[in-house]
Amino acid sequence: MAKADVWMPLYIGDYLSDTMHLTTEQHGAYILLIMAYWKNGGPLPADDSMLAATCRLSGDAWSIAKAVLVRFFNVSDDGMTWVHERIDRELSGAAENKQRRVIRAQKAAEARWGNDAKSNATSMRQAMLNECPSPSPSPIKIKSSCNQQADDAKPNQERIDYGAITQAFSDHLAALPQPRDMTEKRKRAIRSIVKRGGRYAEPDFFARFFAYVAKSDFLMGRGAKPWHGCCFDWLLKPENFQKIIEGNYHPEDDNA
Numbered sequence: 001m002a003k004a005d006v007w008m009p010l011y012i013g014d015y016l017s018d019t020m021h022l023t024t025e026q027h028g029a030y031i032l033l034i035m036a037y038w039k040n041g042g043p044l045p046a047d048d049s050m051l052a053a054t055c056r057l058s059g060d061a062w063s064i065a066k067a068v069l070v071r072f073f074n075v076s077d078d079g080m081t082w083v084h085e086r087i088d089r090e091l092s093g094a095a096e097n098k099q100r101r102v103i104r105a106q107k108a109a110e111a112r113w114g115n116d117a118k119s120n121a122t123s124m125r126q127a128m129l130n131e132c133p134s135p136s137p138s139p140i141k142i143k144s145s146c147n148q149q150a151d152d153a154k155p156n157q158e159r160i161d162y163g164a165i166t167q168a169f170s171d172h173l174a175a176l177p178q179p180r181d182m183t184e185k186r187k188r189a190i191r192s193i194v195k196r197g198g199r200y201a202e203p204d205f206f207a208r209f210f211a212y213v214a215k216s217d218f219l220m221g222r223g224a225k226p227w228h229g230c231c232f233d234w235l236l237k238p239e240n241f242q243k244i245i246e247g248n249y250h251p252e253d254d255n256a
Contacts, residue, residue, distance in 0.1 A: 008038040009090050022068065029055035029065050030072065034087060036174040041091060043081035044073075045171075051082075053214040054175045058222045160194060162187060165206045169232055172210035175220065179232040189236040209245075210235075216249040 019027060036054045037044055044051065052062035073082040162182045170178055179186065194201050213219050219230045234240055243249065 008035065009094075018072070025057075025061070026065050026068055029057060029062075030069055032056065032175060033069065033082075034084065037082075037084055037087050038091070039170070039174065039178075042088070043076065043083045046075060046080055046082055049215060050172065050211075052222075053173065053220050056175050056221055058217060160187075160190060161203070162190065164203075165190060166232075168207040168210050172207065172214050173220075177231045186233065186236065189233075189238075192238065193236070193241065212250075213244065216244075218249045219244070 019030065022030065032055050033044065033051070044054070048059070048062060048066070051066070052059055055062060055065065057065060070082070073084050075081070076083055166179055166182060169176075190206075194205075199205055213230075213235060219235075221228045221230070235244065
């Protein structure tokens with residue numbers, strides 16, 4: 001759904017009528033949960049460490065809040081996800097509204113241009129082909145073939161799925177500020193890690209790395225002195241990344 005990370009509907013009257021019994025901390029935790037649900041586009045994983053991280057609560061505080069907040073959700077039959085029926089309805093409605101807008105736009109374009117646009121485009125394209133026939137063999141095809149060979153020869157770090165990495169960050173660290181764009185600077189930082197080889201070049205390394213970060217009270221701002229400087233770019237800085245994988249921000253028995 002378009003711009004799910006930019007807005008979400010919040011009906012204040014309905015919300016307050018359902019949540020008047022919550023404490024201030026529980027209100028904050030519930031809001032963070034439903035925002036993560038909306039941004040994720042569906043159910044939340046029933047994983048206490050991830051849910052606690054989303055709410056920015058310590059394990060003990062989450063265990064207390066969970067007993068109250070779980071009542072706003074339905075736990076799936078297999079116990080793997082938390083489902084929120086109201087948000088699912090809103091997500092479905094938003095998707096339907098988007099589809100209706102697309103259809104209206106298509107009909108408006110057809111009403112304005114009719115079949116002339118299609119016939120004109122076809123005739124102009126054919127005319128250009130007649131006047132400027134393609135050489136044989138087609139240089140485009142040769143270029144495509146060469147590009148494919150070049151792609152096949154690229155090392156692993158040049159075939160990185162950056163989209164999967166940002167999605168893994170969103171899945172495991174929804175409570176942290178989310179990167180909007182995969183800039184060249186961020187790609188360089190990721191490539192420098194992948195170039196280390198070994199486990200760092202494995203496709204699921206960053207998912208495991210972000211899940212490891214989520215376990216740190218300090219990095220998630222759950223410590224005695226909350227710190228909120230952790231973000232996508234901070235984690236990938238070489239000096240910070242090295243400290244994290246060496247376990248500097250985790251208990252001694254929980255190394256990366």
